[in-house]
Amino acid sequence: MSSIVERKKLVKGRVVLIRKSVLQSISTVKGVVATGIKTINDAVELDFTKSVSFKLISRTKSENPSNPAGKVGKETHLENNVSVLRTLGERKEEFDVYFEWDHNDMGTPGAFYVKNEMNDEFFLVSMTLEYPTQQITELEDQNHIHFDCNSWVHNHKSYNRIFFANTPYLPGNTPGPLKTLRQEELKNLRGDGTGKREEWDRIYDYDVYNDLGFVDGDGALGHPVLGGNKNYPYPRRVRTGRKLIQKPNNNNNNQKGDKYEEQDDEDYYVPRDENFSQGKRREFSQIVTKALGGRVAPLLTSLYLKSTSNEFNGFEEVLKMYEGGVNLPLSITGTATPPSALNFPTPHAIKESKFAWVTDEEFAREMIAGVNPVVIRLLKEEDFFVPANLVCNCTQPSTVTKKDLEANMDGVKVDQAFAAKRLFILDYYHAFLGYLTKINELPSAKAYATRTFLFLKDDGTLKPLAIELSKPHRCGDRYLGTETIVVLPAERGVESTIWLLAKAHVVVNDSNYHQLISHWLNTHAVIEPFAIATHRNLSVLHPIYKLLHPHFRDTININALARKSLISAGSIIEETFLPGPYSMEISSAVYKNWVFTNQALPKDLIKRGLAFEDGNGDLKLVIEDYPYAVDGLQIWNATKLWVQDYVALYYSDDNAVKEDTELQEWWKEVVEKGHGDLKKEQWPKLQSCKDVVETCTTIIWIASALHAAVNFGQYPYGGYIINRPTQSRRWIPEPKTQEYEEMTNNPQEAFLKTITPKYQATIDLSVIELLSTHAKDEVYLGQRDSPNWTSHQRAQELFKIFTGNLKNIEKEISDRNNNKELRNRTGPINLPYTVLLPTSDPGITYRGIPNSVSI
Template identity: 75%
Template sequence: MSSIVEKKKLVKGRVVLIRKSVVETISSVQGLVATGIKIINDSPELDITKSVSFKLISRNKSENACKLAGKVGKDAYLENNVSVLRTLKETLEEFDIYFEWDDKDMGTPGAFYVTNLMDQEFFLVSMTIEYSTQTSEHDQNHIHFDCNSWIHNHKCYKTDRIFFANIPYLPGKTPEQLKAYREEELKNLRGDGKGKREKWDRIYDYDVYNDLGFLDSDGQQDHPVLGGLKYPYPRRVRTGRNVIHNNKNGGNYEEQAEVYYVPRDENFSDEKTAEFFILAKKALGGSVEPLLLSLYLKTTSNEFNGFEEVLKMYEGGVNLPLSITGNGNPSVLDFPTPDVIKESKFAWMTDEEFAREMIAGVNPLVIRLLKKEELALPKNTSCNCIQRSTVTKEILEKNMNGVKVDKAFANNKLFILDYYEAFMAYLGKINDLPSAKAYATRTFLFLQDDGTLKPLAIELNKPHQCPCDHPNVETTVVLPADKGVESTIWLLAKAHVVVNDTNYHQLISHWLHTHAVIEPFAISTNRNLSVLHPIYKLLHPHFRDTLNINSLARKSLISAGSVIEQTFLPGPYSMEMSSAIYKNWVFADQALPKDLIKRGLAFEDDANDLKLVIEDYPYAVDGLEIWNATKLWVQDYVALYYSDDQAIQGDAELQAWWKEVVEKGHGDLKAQWSKMHTSHDLVETCTTIIWIASALHAAVNFGQYPYGGYIMNRPTQSRRWIPKPGTQEYDEMTKNPQEAYLKTITPKYQAVVDLSVMELLSTHASDEVYLGQRNSLDWTAHQEAKDLFRRFTDDLRKIENEISDRNSNEGLKNRTGPVKMPYTLLLPTSKPGMTFRGIPNSVSI
């Protein structure tokens, strides 16, 4: 018979997948079940080896001259399961598979279809086939397909699921036989902009922030939809839920849902889901928040009774009257001791630490060089109608160690932390809230010979109805003091500065300038850059988990009436404030060197080298090393694929990607965007995206609890203005400074909620992937790209050692400060947990 029947030619493959585990994904956790889930009743639940089929697609052989698309092979099925153990966590299972494939007739495989006939989804990790090929520049003895995607029942999709080999191609250099498949897959990811998205969908589209909701108590101007000319905002991923009309302000809002849609592959892993919900159970509402509100506060005051009671939160915990675990025993909310008080319980109160945290704390992005024209001239008037600074040279020189202001300006020694513009426009509304009493602050600082910053004065501003009947600004200037009632007033003034800083940090530096602005880039990348595109392979790891964490934030943190509005100073105006600041956001200025130059904290010398004005500026020093290493990696990677600027201009996918980012994702902005015409444009753009998603986010995120977990160091609310002589509050402040301080800042219940959220956001998941790492060694078949990435990893390892060396240098006083906290936020790697270090690839928490 063997002489009559031709022997079939078989190609062996290995399929790696994960079946749905006991710990389900975030879209199906009990209590977060998506509305409108479609159950497929007409598909038999079969054994996976009989119900999942694969078909190879040729990259260099067509069906015929009229149909250039690559030939499609016959169905093949899984067999020989080599993994037998299932656990509660995700478990990789490997299967053998054999394809009937004759390369003389079918050519070389470049893609494959997969069809799932089961009701249950599974996660396809990869497929590798043993295949020797010398038909491309990527000669290899196997072909690898890096998949990392959930596969639902085939009836959920309009077209078959397709995956491509991990060989990168620019659009114009794609094999002819794969072009149609490449374009079809992008079309599927873009969708048609219609209908409600289901949990299995993989569609990336844009929408405004109309899913934050509104309150029945709102007035006509409250909780507007964000996105558009009046309230510009970055776009978020479209979900297509039904909208309801708000008759008060005329806005159309998406209906609330148990879970907000994100494209299926954007969900957290099972492992991260389990870890996240253990922490989130006490942080984002659930049982803790209403329990504290309705029971705990009925049995105790919402005011802390002295600094010792605050410390008890970390030395015994907060006792609750009921069990939140269901075991019948009263529960205790215990919090880990924040780093800022581990070495000393009072070093946070020093002026040196107050100033140091402006360049080495959780928000080192706002301080800037003071300009001469910002100082006021002496005024001979009793009317305080001045909107510019009232601080004069004479005021500053009182604390400048004998140095004159003019000399300090000449030597770039004067700096300012300025929150006037950001807060003044909303202070009227904020101070009308029941418990809010806030200023817009300016803090003036002097760079001393030892490299540390010394606070010189704090200017407190608030709207004021002047006796001359002009609405204007009431200004108070407070000077440093270390004795008597003046020292308490100075401490209170610093608290008001930090309240400004904490709110700006959370709403702007953290949420807006990392989470929100990066989402449009993630959407456009998936819509316009094929998985085959080398720039997709460069950027995609830097969007991991971002859409998902942002959707959770919109539901539980920044929505109307939720955590941010309950516990942060601007309350219901929080998101509207971030919209007002977004108007002036410029993407190009987010590049670290440009940001430092714009703030006057760096300059280019005659050799075009960047020099720091404050040499011991931990965020800038460490950040520039990370930036430079990242830019070198991006620059050399881009050079692998683009021979000249014409290649960039002629890349249709790349041009569509950038056009959509500018015109749709960030379409509300009027600021000029750079073109995508040159290699320099592409390198600068990609480096800036990676910087925002990785190092910038790490710098403003993972220090939240280490610095802010001690609520007195970084309060989120201010509830009293500085008391004036002759008032009851002034007498109370004189008799009991601690009570005056605690009654000024965040009260007990709001502090507990804040700490819970900060602990969650400051924690690394076990499956985190850090800068210089990839979750797959086979992310590309291009060996030269892998070699460049390995060099990048090595560069980051060297930088990590250099940062540790700097932190050991006692001469660099800003590295640790009075609180003895080494600046570790830009150390690239980390272990899981709250480590106060580590740069994840993406905005993943």
């Protein structure tokens, strides 16, 4: 310390960092790949501290008139290791650092350079300077300058790193000495659009979905590239620069876009700071090993399903998967005591009752309080009557009539119900009908496009009235129209089995639409372009960057893993979900009509006819006990209030929005590149403070509450596969057929042979168990992973108010769940609607709103 004492005008800092561990990287759900790597932990303490150096940069004084960049101080190194901070899954260490810095000569620090001279990287968490001065604005901490870093620092030969203090500035208000550095850092993050991205790169650029691959036998039109093609529009994903290979079996009609990105199994790229934390990597690997490696892999090669039927032998065998498990033979496991290979946690849907899921009330309730409560809409008179056009000389399609509906409407007439807004529909006709010809030509698929008609009863619950099942009608070798049958509720006899099968077909439609559209497309896929554009165009100094950045945490990484193992050609989704190889095409077809502004919850509810504005401008729900909407609107309103107050801190008027060059370029890229396949006219112009508030609130809503609502209920409801099957393999049996006789004699067997079989069910359950699990290091809405995420004290105060409002909402949601008069809150299965409670413990909890699409 004697050398330190002798120095003049010292500024003390505290550096927090994490040294890289060997269990650092996982590129696929197959496991951990970072083995054999020399780590920082191998180095001695002295070598480490002398291999990391820092230089402060002034924000108030420039080098000279010809060089406006801030003055740079002398290089210094880490001093003694002060402490080790024990945290979940990570080993944070604190070091002292001392800078020679004369305030009169150098001004106030606003940034710093860091140089890593080791071969390996380390994670820089933060640096805090003890710097009391009157020149720091009244909005900041008066005694410290905080640098919230949270970034991997690689060897300096790859790139030099700069970090800025936590004080936010709009571009026009940036201190002169920091302006050039601000622009240079954004330029580094954009890259030049060329070359293969290396694992240490921090470059954000756009690309189409050309990394989903293909399978043997694909023709020129099989597994098309998504994005950049008017026939297959899609949001963009992060560009990796991997080698492109020509798709096989192409012909003269092949388009330029029909190339695919080639990636080795253990080789993929996301910008370095987008990787999971070390703790989450370990946890994710363990869950994957348990869920997929421990259950699915043995089944892939075992004689168990090759030598036995792939059909469940009754509902009791399904229940065994949760009550002790189904053991594999010794010849497969090679152990003295065979493990329970098919042993899953008991899903919430059957914890209270094993049969309540089958009731009509629960079937309808899950449309407004289940896994996919975002599709049901008010029935319109114009889509009630379907023209009964003649298909061919031998078939006339069925249509729903007033008589069909009124048979179960408790004496209420259809016209009265329309006037009172009491008729609703779950409509999957247009989403699936265009693909049913292809789907039904797959080896085991037999599917309909469904419409389900429902009535709002006096007690506030929904009652299914009729199910319309449609499929393309074949007459000879030609498809000439649509064949439609209508199934009405029944409680006894063969008609009740047909009704149960019709409901199963509805749920298969719903399960597939949920996974491909409501979940993957409408949250995961659409949010990634916003994350890319934010890093490319909004400096870390920008207040909107600080607002939005937490809501992109882990999204790019989880999406890359999904493209590798879940939605790629021949992978899990194609193997276990109804549309098979057409799954992603269907999501592309729906994306054509995706409109950003309609993702705002109030507009979504109004568009679906489930809410309206009264004379005072207040939003009123058509179904008052609509758990997703009631809880969601509270979360939406609290979020919007927080965003509104935050935005007002930085934009004094609409002109300030228009003059914000970074903000305008950000939005331009979102519209023209990130979502460039959609019509520009549908996007807001981002010319006012109101536009900024609505836009940012919608982004946060999609990434947090909307994703939570359609994700974390997957296992609680869908873990019981017969409640939410993903495949349909038989149409409704016709009289005088073998299937009809089997349905009459053994309804359970007929039902199980219609839905997802055993092997595919095992994979489905393993995946949704993983997707429904909260990580230990999750950061929830109303939380930040760093207490010093901004130095703006008023912003910190407003965020605390937001956090407090969410706590109040959490209590109100719990109170509603305890209100027995609100029958849709728990339903026949007695499962309270908790998925929009803001906080959660780790695990499958059926609650908790993470800040981002992180799983």
